Amino acid sequence: MRVSIQAQPDGKLLIDPILEGHTIKTKKIDVTGYEAKALERNIIAAYLYGYDRMEFSSKRILAEQKQVIRKVCYKLIGPEIIEESSNCVVIQDLLNPNELHIKKGIQRMSLITGSMQKDAIRALKTVDHDLALDVSQRDDEVDRLFLLISKQFRSVLCGGRIPDSSKTSIEEYHDFRMAASPIERIADHSQRIANVASKMQEPVREDVMEIIEDLSNTYMELVKRAVDSLYDANTSLANQVIDSIDGMRLRVTELHASILKLEAHEIMISLGMIVDSLSRIGDLGSNIAEIAINSAIKDK
Numbered sequence: 001m002r003v004s005i006q007a008q009p010d011g012k013l014l015i016d017p018i019l020e021g022h023t024i025k026t027k028k029i030d031v032t033g034y035e036a037k038a039l040e041r042n043i044i045a046a047y048l049y050g051y052d053r054m055e056f057s058s059k060r061i062l063a064e065q066k067q068v069i070r071k072v073c074y075k076l077i078g079p080e081i082i083e084e085s086s087n088c089v090v091i092q093d094l095l096n097p098n099e100l101h102i103k104k105g106i107q108r109m110s111l112i113t114g115s116m117q118k119d120a121i122r123a124l125k126t127v128d129h130d131l132a133l134d135v136s137q138r139d140d141e142v143d144r145l146f147l148l149i150s151k152q153f154r155s156v157l158c159g160g161r162i163p164d165s166s167k168t169s170i171e172e173y174h175d176f177r178m179a180a181s182p183i184e185r186i187a188d189h190s191q192r193i194a195n196v197a198s199k200m201q202e203p204v205r206e207d208v209m210e211i212i213e214d215l216s217n218t219y220m221e222l223v224k225r226a227v228d229s230l231y232d233a234n235t236s237l238a239n240q241v242i243d244s245i246d247g248m249r250l251r252v253t254e255l256h257a258s259i260l261k262l263e264a265h266e267i268m269i270s271l272g273m274i275v276d277s278l279s280r281i282g283d284l285g286s287n288i289a290e291i292a293i294n295s296a297i298k299d300k
Contacts, residue, residue, distance in 0.1 A: 027051040032058045036068045043072045047079065047093070048151050050158070054079070056089045075140060077148045095148075102149055102176045103231070109145045109183045110227045112138060114220055116190035117281065121216045124197040124274065125209055135194035142187040146180050153177040175295035179230055182284035182291075186223065189277040189284075196270045204271065205262070211255050212271070215278055218248065223285035230288060233296035238289040245282045245289075252279045 027046045031039060046054055056069060069089055073079050078095030116135050123132035156173060204212070222241050229238035252275060259271045 024052045025050060026053040026055060028055045028057065030058060031056050031061060031065050034065060036064060039065060039068050040072050043069065044076070044147065047076050048147065048154055050151065050155050051093075053090065053092045056091075058087055061087060061089060075144060075147070077144050100148060100152075102152065102173055105145050105149050106176050106180055106183065106227070107231075109142050109149075109180060109187070110224070112142050112145075113183055113187045113190060114224060116142075116187055117193070117216060117220055120190045120193040120197060121213055123194060124200065124204060125213065127197075127200055127203055129198050132194040132198035136191050136198070139187050139191040142184055146184040149177060149180045171298065172295065175230070175291055179227070179288050179291050182287040183227075186281050186284050189281050192277050193274050196273055200267075200270065204267070208255075208258055208262070208271065211251075211258065212274065212278070215248070215251060215255060215275070219245075219278055219282045219285065223281065223288065226285045226288040226292065230292040230295060233292070235293050235296045238292040238296070241289040242286050245286045248279075248282055252282075 027049075029042060029046070034042075043054065056065075058065075066084070066089060069091065070081065073081060073091055077100075078093040079091045080094055081089060082092050083090035116138050119131055120135045122128065123135060153173065156170065203209070222244055225237060226241045228234070229241060255275050256272065259268055259275065262268045262271070
């Protein structure tokens with residue numbers, strides 16, 4: 001057997017067998033009687049497990065089931081429909097896993113998420129329903145990256161080769177995979193803010209909007225610094241981020257109190273949801289900073 005030897009960032013040598021041909025892992029699924037949500041969950045599960053090819057069959061695949069398969073293919077990076085008939089649909093993962101390094105994937109997720117939050121608040125301020133819809137749709141891209149990173153990490157756990165092993169150790173890979181979760185959830189909260197903004201019919205009172213905008217900008221900057229602390233293994237910066245976010249709690253409480261003084265009940269509820277999401281974004285930024293501290297401690 002031939003093997004390859006690669007130097008790791010920590011000085012260790014990784015010895016891997018050189019496989020002469022890649023064995024395609026195939027999952028066959030009989031979709032008879034499958035409801036839409038169950039089918040969607042099974043496809044995503046098979047994707048995360050690392051199947052290269054999925055074959056769906058039935059005496060007659062329903063149009064709704066085909067629509068689900070197409071929808072899930074859009075939500076995932078790599079899988080494409082390569083065969084389709086009345087009783088069979090085949091999708092195959094065409095992505096080379098080495099094409100996306102996890103650090104670049106996390107960076108991309110972070111940039112999209114930051115732009116989502118910024119534009120969601122802008123949509124709220126300007127009552128721009130089209131911008132709010134655009135923000136909501138951007139969440140799909142974050143989800144796609146998150147699922148790809150999750151799939152790659154599972155492959156590594158099962159003995160697969162780290163896509164960027166010359167730059168990233170298995171420990172770092174684990175830490176960056178952990179950081180992907182709070183970033184994905186920040187995108188969800190940005191989408192939630194955009195959904196609220198899409199239903200607003202009139203601008204938020206100027207003095208309240210100014211406080212919300214300032215709170216959002218502060219949390220955005222702190223989340224960015226938390227991600228930077230992870231990339232730079234900077235525990236000092238990470239601790240500063242956590243302390244700053246803890247210090248924001250009084251501002252959040254005061255903002256909630258200001259909202260309760262508003263006369264319109266619906267606006268009060270809507271803005272309360274937005275402030276709650278911003279507060280959760282801050283907590284998730286703290287989670288990223290804590291991961292950065294845990295990741296960097298091995299070098300101390």
